[in-house]
Amino acid sequence: MFVKPFRVKSNTAIKGSDRRKLKADISAAFPSLSADELSELVPNKEELNVVKIYAHKGDAVTLYVLHKNPLFFELEKQLYPTVYVLWRHPDLLPAFKTWPPVLQKMIGGADLMLPGVVLPSSGLPDVNRGDCCAVTVVNNRAPLAVGTAALSSADMQSAGMKGRGVCVLHTYMDSLWAFGDKSGPPSIPDAESEGRELNGAECEVTEEEEEKAKSQVEEEPSPSETLTDQACSGVEELSLAVEEGEKGEKDSEEEEVQKDDQKMPQEIMDALLLQCFLHALKSKVKKAELPLLTSTFLRNHMFSCCPSGKQLDIKKSSYKKLSKFLQAMQQKHNLVRVKELTKGVESIVEVDWKNPELRSFSVPEESDGEAATVQDGGEGETPYHPPEITTLYSVPARLEPLFLDANKRKGAMLQPAEVRNIVTEYVKKNELVDENNKNFVTINPTLCDCLLEKSEYQEVESLKWDDLFSRTLGRMQECYEVVFPGLAPVRKKGRIEPIDISVASRGSNKKVTLIKNLEVYGLDPGVVATALQHRVQASSVLQPVPGSKDKVLVQIQGNQIHQAGNLLLDHYQIPRKYIQGLEKAPKGGKKK
Structure with a gap:
């Protein structure tokens, strides 16, 4: 579910009543947690955030985040713990054991198949179909994946340990894990391996076992399949799940990589925001343009300075709003002076062209044309070609x-x-x-x-x-x-579904534009939503299409039929006969 990056819809602090309800829900879902352990997971006085996201396939998921680490995720009114919780409470869920090569397949998006399950001397964990369960690797009891049982324990054995065992939802090293502090799993020896001599080897996985394990998972199309042909030592290094000793010193390169990996997504977005800001001031803004509306500055200058393959999103930064970011640039860096000309409308009235930070900034070599194409088109690094x-x-x-x-x-x-x-x-x-x-x-x-x-x-x-x-x-x-x-x-068979553009009313008679059936024409709804959002400067969200499992629709504020039509016709070159609803575009007022 979290193999690919997800889209954050909202991030808010939890209310007191919701905190109490969350505690009750966790206690009901995981009765083995004591009162003290529950209070430690959901403390009364520390800030706990509720983050609503859309997974890459359109599933609506709610995250509960403490200290920047996601603790639980809620899908279809059912709570699941993340690996961060399971590392603190490894016995919270019944766990299935597998080999490290199988873990790499699950990280790539595969489910756990029963032939890949390592049977312990105590037998399979007692589960029913649909029960929440965890997956561990040999020699380490720290769970590295979370999912639901595809069959009950009895049915697994009666099926001869063939077929799907666990439908995997979340794994170590996926995008949900990356949303946290990216810490590695602890080393918790299991009862069978504790005290066993390994003759100096941290993990002995024979080539036959590895090949067998590789063939015993069901693959899904995933770009991360480059990890599947690792040798035993490479598997240990990637999974971090079977390492029992952390002896030896890491060289300076490994330490630098580790520091970069632990860099928070907010910090990365802050750095990108500052880079685009300085780039825009140095190469885009002219003195004659001042005063310049802050919204125009963002839309026409900062977005076009975003490097190819990256997306500038202020909501993902620590500032959350453009006004707060510009205030920081004014107070801490003295780069600009922002003034509120009318209520709610701010403009940049002055730029300190001699500021040392601005003068020392070097404009990236990437051409402005390339960056503008990516921003405006929204197709990212892969250009879109319409189908025949x-x-x-x-x-x-x-x-x-x-x-x-x-x-x-x-x-x-x-x-x-x-x-x-x-x-x-x-x-x-x-x-x-x-x-x-x-x-x-x-x-x-x-x-x-x-x-x-x-x-x-x-x-x-x-x-x-x-x-x-x-x-x-x-x-x-x-x-x-x-x-x-x-x-x-x-x-x-049948007629091809046209791309449907329509306008609907939401609360307080606010208009929203809905676009669906983009997938039929090979268009990524998330990419189209971002491109349209940049064009009209209005918020957009992805929503699942009722009655469809693999389709989502784009919802954007206001009546944007005209802009959506231009994007599909001019940029993506979709023939007009395959677009439905263009006639509902608002018409300009009559000249008096």
Whole structure:
């Protein structure tokens, strides 16, 4: 679930009543926790944040964060602990043990398959289907993954330990773990390995065991599959789960990498914000432009200075708002002077061009054009190319006799031109062209059964060519073929769903624009939402489409049909016939 980065919708401090409810929910879900342990996890006086996010597939998830570490996540009204909690309470959940190579597959997005489970002498943990459970690796009791049991313990054994065992939701080293302090798992020897001599080896995993383990997980498409061919020592280094000794000194390079890894996402966004700010002042803003609206400065200058492949998001910084960031630049750095011209409208009225920090800043080598393209287009490093969409027609059982000579059976998908050619060849082969008028085709028994209604059997003896073709296509099922550059063609029955743009009303009669079916055309809803957000400077969120498991819709404030249409038509080059709802765009007022 958290293999790819997620989108943060909101981050707020928890209320007192909600804190008490959370405690009650945790106590009910995990009754083994004592009152003291519960108070330690959810302290009364320390700040606890509720973070609402959307996972990359559109699932709405609620995180409960303490000291910048996510403790629990709530999905479909069920609480799950994160690895940070399980490292403090390793026995909180029933745990399944597996090999380190299998862990690397789970980090890449795979579920735990039963053949990859290491059976302890005490037997499998007692679980029912859907129960929350953890996954550990051999020689370390610290849980490294959280999920739900796909089967009960009895069903696992009756199935011969074959099939899916644990549906994995969260793992060490995924994006949820990265949302915290990125600390590594502790080394907690299990009862079976405690006191066992390892002859100087920290983890003995034979090549056969490793290969067997690699073949015993179900893979999902994931960019992180480069980790799968590690040797035993490489697996130890990556998982950190089977290391029992941390002897020896780390060299300076490893220490620097570790420091970078522990750098908080907020600090990284703060650094990016400062870089874009200095870049914009040094290369974009001219003295003649002052006073300059702060919103214009952000939209036209700072966003265009964002490096390729990165996204500037003030809400993810420690400042949260542009006004607070500019105040800091004014008070601490003396770089600019900001003044409120009218209520709620601020402008940059002065820039200290001689400021040492500004003068010493060197503009990145990346061209402004590239950065602007990424920001405005929103497609990131991979340019988008629209697919080729072709309308096809499927041969039904009723028309099969008409297509037998062309070896086209029931279910064959043909282009309209192919249908015309096959029908024309059939007419010529059977000499059905009317001798007196070649614009007409004589109806034989086959054409009668295929194309005529029962009421026409005795009345219609011939048809015009156009009528013949239209009747043939009208009795065939419409299909479509989508071809994306570099990918195999995809054929589906029915008509292709157009991208639907509509406007809805929310509380207090506020308008929002909804865009759905972007996935059909190979568009990432998150990327489109970001691109549109930059264009109109309004907040956007992703929401799951009711009744669909793998589709999400983009919701953006205001009636943005015009801007959304321009983005899809001009930048993504989607043909107008595949976009629905453009006629609802607001029209400009009449000139008086």
